[in-house]
Amino acid sequence: xxxxxxxxxxxxxxxxxxxxxxxxxxxxxxxxxxxxxxxxxxxxxxxxxxxxxxxxxxxxxxxxxxxxxxxxxxxxxxxxxxxxxxxxxxxxxxxxxxxxxxxxxxxxxxxxxxxxxxxxxxxxxxxxxxxxxxxxxxxxxxxxxxxxxxxxxxxxxxxxxxxxxxxxxxxxxxxxxxxxxxxxxxxxxxxxxxxxxxxxxxxxxxxxxxxxxxxxxxxxxxxxxxxxxxxxxxxxxxxxxxxxxxxxxxxxxxxxxxxxx
Numbered sequence: 001x002x003x004x005x006x007x008x009x010x011x012x013x014x015x016x017x018x019x020x021x022x023x024x025x026x027x028x029x030x031x032x033x034x035x036x037x038x039x040x041x042x043x044x045x046x047x048x049x050x051x052x053x054x055x056x057x058x059x060x061x062x063x064x065x066x067x068x069x070x071x072x073x074x075x076x077x078x079x080x081x082x083x084x085x086x087x088x089x090x091x092x093x094x095x096x097x098x099x100x101x102x103x104x105x106x107x108x109x110x111x112x113x114x115x116x117x118x119x120x121x122x123x124x125x126x127x128x129x130x131x132x133x134x135x136x137x138x139x140x141x142x143x144x145x146x147x148x149x150x151x152x153x154x155x156x157x158x159x160x161x162x163x164x165x166x167x168x169x170x171x172x173x174x175x176x177x178x179x180x181x182x183x184x185x186x187x188x189x190x191x192x193x194x195x196x197x198x199x200x201x202x203x204x205x206x207x208x209x210x211x212x213x214x215x216x217x218x219x220x221x222x223x224x225x226x227x228x229x230x231x232x233x234x235x236x237x238x239x240x241x242x243x244x245x246x247x248x249x250x251x252x253x254x255x256x257x258x259x260x261x
Contacts, residue, residue, distance in 0.1 A: 007085045007088065010084065011123050011126065013081075014078055014123075015126060015127055015130045018127055019131070019134040022065075023134055023137060025065055029141075060146055061142050069135075070159060070222040071222050075163075079163055079191055082123055082127060082166050083169060083188055084188050086120035086123075086174065087169075087171075087183040089120060089171070089174055090113070090174035091178055092180040095178070095180055099258065110254060117171050117246055120171065121167060124160060124166075128156055131159075132156055135152060152225060155224040155225040158224055158230070161235035161238040164238060165238040165241050166187070168245035168249075169245050170187040171249040175249035176256060194214040195214075197214035198211055201217075218238050219238065
């Protein structure tokens, strides 16, 4: 709770904008569906990769929701913010000296690390729940919206698995860095690099291997929401990568010398 409290401004902003963007999508869809031919704008494969969505048609409310929430923008913006929170969690405690008080009690470094990890997971869970709430509210704005709630939840779970990956990477950087801004920024940079890899990999079939080594390739929430298809093991790649990063971070944190404040 202390870790969450120290990032309440960022977390509140993340939750607010996730809610706000979703409601705006519902509000503008009736106008956009009549005024714009979304297939003409987003039919290009390159544009599709930039937004992280490759669909057969874009002229539907689920498709617009997929572009704004479950394409690349959602994990870049909100996943990046969650990654920053996780990356800054441990270094913030070092900077303000509270880590000494915490570890002076009869608790282990492992427990302390896991509690910091839990704070990041809670931040991701809050963001996901706020997003689902906003999607539910938007259905009152858009009649005959065509949403299948089973697939909405699956799409959100896929994006939550991306959050778990981002949190694991953040905990890894935070385990050996003393500056909260540096650790959070480095973690955010990894998310940005993953997006860049995804876009560059789409430029040519010969670069397809680039996409496969990036996290965005395995976050196919948009396809689940609109196409009702899912590759079951993709989210587990993100969960496994995040867990591995967190485990390495735990080992580093247990073995390092903490700076004196």
